[in-house]
Amino acid sequence: MVQLILGVNLPENKIVRVALTYFHGIGHKTAQQLCSKFSIHKTCKLYELSEEKIQQISLELSNMNIESDLRREVRNNILHHRAIGSYKGKRHAIGYPVRGQRTKTNARTARKLNGKWLRKVEFSTLSNPSGATSSSSRIRSYALPLLTDFRPFERFYNKFF
Numbered sequence: 001m002v003q004l005i006l007g008v009n010l011p012e013n014k015i016v017r018v019a020l021t022y023f024h025g026i027g028h029k030t031a032q033q034l035c036s037k038f039s040i041h042k043t044c045k046l047y048e049l050s051e052e053k054i055q056q057i058s059l060e061l062s063n064m065n066i067e068s069d070l071r072r073e074v075r076n077n078i079l080h081h082r083a084i085g086s087y088k089g090k091r092h093a094i095g096y097p098v099r100g101q102r103t104k105t106n107a108r109t110a111r112k113l114n115g116k117w118l119r120k121v122e123f124s125t126l127s128n129p130s131g132a133t134s135s136s137s138r139i140r141s142y143a144l145p146l147l148t149d150f151r152p153f154e155r156f157y158n159k160f161f
Helices: 016-022 028-037 051-062 068-084 087-094 108-118 154-160
Strands: 002-005 008-011 121-123 138-140
Touching: 002 051, 008 016, 016 028, 028 051, 068 087, 087 108
Parallel strands: none
Antiparallel strands: 002 008
C-alpha cells in the first residue's frame, strides 16, 4: 500500500529513513536526523509507525522548506542570476555546466538540467494588462544576450597586423 504524507506517496514497505528521501529537498542525512529526533529505529518500516509518529513527522516536514517551495526558491535564484547577467546566469541561459565542470565531454547532464530554463514564456502586452491571451500577445524567450564582442584570436591578430 501507499502512505500519503503532505501530498507525496510513500511506499509502506520501505524503511522510514529511505521513504523520507522521496520528498524533494530531503536527503539521507536529513532523513536520518528526523528519525533520530523522533526516536525511530533505523530498520523500522513505514507501516510500523503509529499515527502519532506520522503526525509528528508531517508537522516537522510542514515547517521545512521542501517540495514546491524549494523548487520555487531554486527557480527564482536562477532567474535572479540570469537577470543580473552574472557568469552563473549566462551559463544557465545557454545550458552549460555552472560550477566549473568541463564542457569538452560529459556536459550532457548540464544541458539536460540547465536547458529546461530556456522554455518560452508568454507575456501580455500593455494593451492587455489582464494577462489573458489574445492575438496581440507575443512569445519571448528568457535567453540573455551572450558574449557579443567575443574575439578569441584578438591577441594573435594584433601581433601580426
